[in-house]
Amino acid sequence: MDDTPPPQELDPRTELDLGSVTVLFGAKQGKYPEGNSVLVTGPDETILIDPCLGLIPRQQSLPRVDRLLLSHCHEDHQAAAHLFPDIPIHLHEADLPGIQSVRSFMDLFGFDDYPLIAAGWERVTLDQFHFQPRPEAIPFSDGDVFELGGDVRIEVVHTPGHTRGHSAFHILPADVLFLGDIDLSSFGPYYGDAWADLEDFERSLARVKGIKALHYATFHHVGVVDPATFEERLGRFTAKIEERDSRLLAYLAEPHTMEEVVQHRFIYRPGDAVDFADPVELRSMSQHLDRLMRRGRIAEIQPGVFQSNGV
Ligand SMILES: [Zn+2]
Incomplete structure (x- = not known):
């Protein structure tokens, strides 16, 4: 009889340090409804990108944050935004209405012909994703740059398709391209909402393919990958269309x-x-x-x- 105890499961990764960029992994490595958030720390400012559900249980250990950036207005990307009610929140101008009221948030899904689904989904976004309207949210556009002091900066890359305003963020000098919900998953691209567009998504896939970076990060479970893995996964993701x-x-x-x-x-x-x-x-x-x-x-x-x- 073998009395050796079974090997311990490794603790799931909770953080990855990439210099001025820290990836904060949600539960299940960010598999929906969880996600992975990104903290960018410069000498003057700290910016949190896509506050996910997994930040709620660890809110006591989060550093001071000066502003929030959202890759887009979906429920899972703003699920912990309510922890930061008094700091500026920024997202692309085309997604701005999606965070300003519950009504316009619901419009983005296009469930008007499905009143039961719409009612159920509205409850889920309020109760499980803590959706809170932010009428004061500030819009950004393609090419805008957030300076965090020193040479730390975040460049906005508008990548519509998943939503109208979906944006990637190129974070320098750590050279991380945060891809949001261009999530490289085996499910493939999601363009199933009223505010989604298949052909915009294809153009955005071509655009990110041309952006060279040291690390590529997705909001969901693929997490952080190197350039070769990015290229291979992006090819398979694109082929789903x-x-x-x-x-x-x-x-x-x-x-x-x-x-x-x-x-x-x-x-x-x-x-x-x-x-x-x-x-x-x-x-x-x-x-x-x-x-x-x-x-x-x-x-x-x-x-x-x-x-x-x-x-
Ligand atoms: Zn999304």
């Missing part, structure tokens, strides 16, 4: 309605317990359908019935 085009073309080899496309499930797996799967499938796959119709690959053969002309 083409794969969804191809799967739709194959499915529409037989005629189907949009309702059937939604129920077939292209974004989520059949059986995934996601309350808002129907509107997300509809918004996402309508964008694929529209562009494949523009390209002459799919035709509306009867009102509301679609068929492809082969894969």
Whole structure:
């Protein structure tokens, strides 16, 4: 009999120090609904990017923060913003309404035709993500720079698609590109909300591909990766879009309605317990359908019935 105790599980990583940049990992290494926040410390200012749920239990150990930056206005990226009610909060001008009121936050999802889903989601954002409107939030634009003293600075890179105002941040001189929800996950790009746009997302993927950095950080569980891993993961992440085009073309080899496309499930797996799967499938796959119709690959053969002309 072997009395050796089983090996201890390693403590999950809670922080990664990259010089003036500290990545604060949420629970489950930032897997949704958790996330990973980034603290940037300069001689004059400390800026916290995307305050995630995981900061709430460790709020006593956080340093003084001078301002908050959000990559975009989704619930999980501002889940701990309520801990900092009196400091300036900045996000891209196109996402600004999404943090100014509950009403405009809900508008970004486009659940108007799904009142039960909308009501449930509003409760979740208020109760579980602590959403608090910030009407005084300050907008930034592509190319804006936040100076933190010395040579520490954060450059805004507008990368719309996931939301209208989604932005990456290039943090120097640590040379970290924070990618927000260009999250390099195996799920692939998410453009299932009313304020999301598939083709903007494609342009943003091409843009970040061209930005050289020493470290690439995502808000969710992929975390921090080196340039070679970034390139490889970005390639696979980008390929998910083409794969969804191809799967739709194959499915529409037989005629189907949009309702059937939604129920077939292209974004989520059949059986995934996601309350808002129907509107997300509809918004996402309508964008694929529209562009494949523009390209002459799919035709509306009867009102509301679609068929492809082969894969
Ligand atoms: Zn998001």
